[in-house]
Amino acid sequence: MALKNLQLFHPGKSKMVYQQRNATPMRAPPTAMSRSMSKSAETLAGSTKYKEPVTRKARSTDQPGGGMAKGSSVLGLPNLTKGWGxxxxxxxSRSRNGSGSSRTGSLDRISTRGSSTTLNADEDxxxxxxxxxxxxxxxxxxxxxxxxxxxxxxxxxxxxxxxxxxxxxxxxxxxxxxxxxxxxxxxxxxxxxxxxxxxxxxxxxxxxxxxxxxxxxxxxxxxxxxxxxxxxxxxxxxxxxxxxxxxxxxxxxxxxxxxxxxxxxxxxxxxxxxxxxxxxxxxxxxxxxxxxxxxxxxxxxxxxxxxxxxxxxxxxxxxxxxxxxxxxxxxxxxxxxxxxxxxxxxxxxxxxxxxxxxxxxxxxxxxxxxxxxxxxxxxxxxxxxxxxxxxxxxxxxxxxxxxxxxxxxxxxxxxxxxxxxxxxxxxxxxxxxxxxxxxxxxxxxxxxxxxxxxxxxxxxxxxxxxxxxxxxMDARDALILSLKREVAALQAENQHLRTALHVQTDYNLDTYSQGGHRRTPTQIEPNKLYQLPQSELVELVQLHMEENSALRTENSELFGVRDTLLRDQEMLSRENERLLKKLEDVNSVCVRSPIIPARPTYSGANTMDANIWTNPISSAASITSAGSSS
Ligand SMILES: Nc1ncnc2c1ncn2[C@@H]1O[C@H](COP(=O)(O)OP(=O)(O)OP(=O)(O)O)[C@@H](O)[C@H]1O
The missing domain is CATH 3.40.850.10 (Kinesin motor domain)
Structure with missing residues (x-):
């Protein structure tokens, strides 16, 4: 059941979720740390032909920062998987084998320095x-x-x-x-x-x-x-x-x-x-x-x-x-x-x-x-x-x-x-x-x-x-990356919305509350409660507590569904109103348009009406109704 996902759209939580997404650091895919050098040498030996010494190709006046654009940004990326030997x-000697140790750090702080944005890694x-x-x-x-x-x-x-x-x-x-x-x-x-x-x-x-x-x-x-x-x-x-x-x-x-x-x-x-x-x-x-x-x-x-x-x-x-x-x-x-x-x-x-x-x-x-x-x-x-x-x-x-x-x-x-x-x-x-x-x-x-x-x-x-x-990174690239993150977040939101609409059609309260693997306490008459042994009483209380908590969760989920549906309904009725208004506008423009007569949809005998366009459907309907009434 998709109800669990809907919790994200609980009105009280949506803002928080968005903020968390904003703060999520960008992480590059982890890179393999210990590879055999001899293997790489073999691979490259096969693929690299030996060449004469290189001809110089460029004189650079590069500033430090690798040719960064003016106002360029610095942006921390990957998870620092530290592999210091x-x-x-x-x-x-070589025979004493071992793998690189790994310390991990995370990129978690966003700060601004002048025009540039910095996402810092942990200190190293x-x-x-x-x-x-x-x-x-x-x-x-x-x-x-x-x-x-x-x-x-x-x-x-x-x-x-x-x-x-x-x-x-x-x-x-x-x-x-x-x-x-x-x-x-x-x-x-x-x-x-x-x-x-x-x-x-x-x-x-x-x-x-x-x-x-x-x-x-x-x-x-x-x-x-x-x-x-x-x-x-x-x-x-x-x-x-x-x-x-x-x-x-x-x-x-x-x-x-x-x-x-x-x-x-x-x-x-x-x-x-x-x-x-x-x-x-x-x-x-x-x-x-x-x-x-x-x-x-x-x-x-x-x-x-x-x-x-x-x-x-x-x-x-x-x-x-x-x-x-x-x-x-x-x-x-x-x-x-x-x-x-x-x-x-x-x-x-x-x-x-x-x-x-x-x-x-x-x-x-x-x-x-x-x-x-x-x-x-x-x-x-x-x-x-x-x-x-x-x-x-x-x-x-x-x-x-x-x-x-x-x-x-x-x-x-x-x-x-x-x-x-x-x-x-x-x-x-x-x-x-x-x-x-x-x-x-x-x-x-x-x-x-x-x-x-x-x-x-x-x-x-x-x-x-x-x-x-x-x-x-270049400032432009940093911006693109942050926009991409936002798009991804919005796409996730969109996905949840779709799920919500799907739930609207499939939703069945009875199935939901009776289904699942929830343990429900058996109903016992109050006067028989006194006769129950202590251990069974404790279990019964526990079951009731579980049941209560499950019901509370269910309720908050149902409120979430209701809010979403109300919002959707409101959005749909606004959209309908907008479309109706647009249709009216189109109709009124077409009725008065001086261009329309070049391609009239019907040729009236009355030349006085030659400049008036008539909606073929409504005119057909009016003809039919006129015919039937006669
Ligand atoms: N690990 C090693 N195994 C074998 N020979 C070594 C090793 N380390 C240094 N040598 C030899 O010791 C000599 C001095 O080394 P090297 O020239 O690299 O020292 P350096 O620290 O660079 O000195 P300088 O500061 O004077 O340039 C060289 O002949 C070098 O081949």
Whole structure:
């Protein structure tokens, strides 16, 4: 029986129902979280042909926000299904399998900021994982040994050099032990979740932090020279970036209902200058970092962006940038990055909705390889390398200061983003509307202990920082989506109305009250009540109470039906009145119309009446009646 649905139309409740519908957050369909990377690689290996390095297709003056229209809106979309790798765990090798942990948040607040509408997600902590590199050949030859312990549960224990000092314990979301593979990092670091969110329209960042020679570049791009020499994208040594590109294209191929446009850019910050790695020019002219009032974030002016239609296009961008970035040698790393690099893949998704409406979201994923902090005494840097080291250390100090301020929830004051180019460009990832993953890279040996502890402290602070992820959409699209929600709500209402009218014809009070599975108490004469045992009396009372409550429900439903029917009746009688009036108007216009005579429906003998139109039905009737009366 459809009566249950009619409760929604109880006069007292209709308003509330509408408000609830308005507040219902839009949720994107959940995305699969743990898929096998090797499978995706196989699939793509079959479908992707290798191409020559990409030709640059566009110079962009894009502002941050992925080409958003003026007055564009930011609108939170999906249910944040958080899959930050294995929660609180330590990963030794690939064979130690496990699925990503999942924390869920919901999008539940609508707020307005200037002209734009924001539907916020829950706050999201920066996710921090630690990767420990293996002991190098050089360290081994110096008799160095492992000074770290991994008890599991995401913990790292740093044993001190002297037995009198206490060991220090740190805990993170995931710890990758020296034996962990590149594939493990993709699977369990949470980067897959970042890519899924970028596809849904969020701004995401994965950055590697750590001292020089701790394995940041190895984690992101593999061993030195691998990308630059043009190895196949499916080479087993590739780092997180290439693996992420493959996963990104897999995600896209799994969403045939959407049209995607990928654009990539690649820059480095070298000695506090921003250099475009896709178009450095012979003079390596620096680009300007500017503030956008519209999106309220910093952006790089005149940066090259490249349309990437295939995996090879994206790989070629990486290859080109890796060739152009600044690399140097010092005593701790023969392939040391002398700059911070930032590769950004913007993901525009056009989703064709019903009735041909297209909604666009603008997500992005940044991969940031920070230059390593250096103790210049240990690296023996001089001249140019020393200047580079000083700049690297200065910008990392500003980053550290920003992280310290942001992580101190209570006395959070001014955050000095403007003090370095690096912090300007990472501002949104650190405290804005993005989703961020920090990979803290450490070396496991005694000689690196103090820097390892510094990195671990840095990472522990970063873990406390919260961001508020939101989906960026064009204002027009946001409006369309909200209208679509309203239409859906109205359609539901309409459906209920139809049900109500159906009930009007089928409704039968007797059938309803006698039918169903309701237990009805048997009628007992009052004088026999005293003879009933206590247990039966209790049951009888219960039955009567049940009966009463069921009758109350029925009554309120019947009132609902009655109100609906009265409303319908009123609407129908108004509609009838309107139609009758319209008919009268039409008749009166037609009777007087001078045009009608061109096609008269009867030819009267009386020429005087030639201009008068007569309704054929009524005239026939009048003729008949005239005939019959004669
Ligand atoms: N997990 C690992 N497995 C094998 N080798 C590694 C690993 N991590 C780092 N290495 C090796 O250690 C060396 C230094 O690593 P890498 O250049 O990535 O350090 P970095 O932190 O980027 O240093 P810098 O800050 O100076 O650029 C490289 O030869 C790299 O291949």
């Amino acid at each position: 294995r929660d609180d765990d330590s990963i030794r 902590n920066i996710n921090v994982v630690v990767r420990v590199r293996p002991i190098s050949e050089k360290e081994r030859s110096h008799g160095e040994r492992l000074l770290l312990e991994f008890p599991g549960k995401g913990q790292v224990i740093c044993h001190n050099t002297t037995p009198s000092q206490k060991a220090k314990v740190f805990s993170y979301n995931v710890v990758f032990e020296p034996e962990a593979t590149q594939e493990d990092v993709l699977e369990y670091s949470g980067v897959k979740r970042l890519l899924e969110m970028a596809v849904e329209g969020f701004s995401c960042t994965a950055f590697c932090y750590g001292q020089t020679g701790s394995g940041k570049t190895h984690t992101l791009t593999g061993p030195p020279g691998l990308v630059e020499t043009g190895a196949s994208p499916f080479h087993p040594e590739h780092g997180l970036m290439v693996r992420s590109f493959i996963y990104l294209f897999r995600l896209i191929s799994e969403r045939p209902e959407s049209h995607f446009i990928l654009k990539a850019s690649f820059l480095e910050i070298y000695n506090e200058k921003v250099i475009d790695l896709l178009n450095p020019g012979s003079a390596r002219k620096p680009l300007q970092v500017r503030w956008s009032k519209e999106s309220r974030s910093f952006y790089v002016e005149n940066q090259f962006t490249v349309d990437c239609e295939t995996l090879d296009d994206l790989f070629a961008v990486l290859e080109e940038g890796m060739r152009n970035r600044a690399v140097g040698a010092h005593s701790m790393n023969s392939h040391s990055s002398r700059s911070h690099t930032l590769l950004c893949v913007r993901v525009r998704r056009d989703l064709r909705e019903d009735a041909g409406v297209v909604c666009s979201t603008h997500g992005k994923i940044n991969f940031v390889d920070l230059a390593g902090s250096e103790m210049t005494k240990r690296t023996h840097s001089t001249g140019k390398t020393l200047e580079e080291a000083n700049n690297i250390n200065r910008s990392l100090m500003v980053l550290g200061y920003c992280i310290a301020q942001l992580s101190d929830g209570k006395k959070r004051g001014h955050i000095p983003y403007r003090d370095s180019k690096l912090t300007k460009l990472l501002a949104d990832s650190l405290a804005g509307n993005g989703v961020t993953l920090m990979i803290a890279c450490i070396a496991p040996t005694r000689s690196n202990l103090s820097e390892t502890i510094n990195t671990l402290r840095y990472a522990a602070r970063a873990k406390k920082i919260k961001t508020k992820p939101i989906v960026k």
